[in-house]
Amino acid sequence: MRNKCENCGKCCLETEMILSFEDIELIKKNSIDNIGEGDFVFKNENEQFQLKNIDGHCVFLNYSAKKCKIYEFRPQGCRFYPLIYDISKKKCLLDDDCPRNDQFYNKKQSLKITCSNLKRFLEQQFTLKID
């Protein structure tokens, strides 16, 4: 296996990934196939920007190749994943939905740093109050 995500793409199925303004601008700037903002983003019921799905998967997933078409410019949340922040438990967790989650963030220090970055990202971008 060349990389941890090869031939997977599970987290890109029925994605609920939230996008920041920076994510949207970066994707637009590096637009592929002349894709416009309305083609990949919508406002969800919480008034947050969210990635669109098409045929059950993220608009940017090359389904047959199981590859992200905008890997270099993918949203920040996709970069943190499978690390997520559980608000009710007030802690970072490796999402059980990722079948290879035991292969990420194996070093304690890297997990700690990425968790701090994730919390800061959520606070700054989505004005979430995180202890």
Ligand code: SF4
């Ligand atoms: S992060 Fe996990 S679920 Fe997503 S593509 Fe990689 S291995 Fe699959």
Ligand code: SF4
């Ligand atoms: S942007 Fe890429 S990594 Fe993120 S959900 Fe879509 S296909 Fe997957």
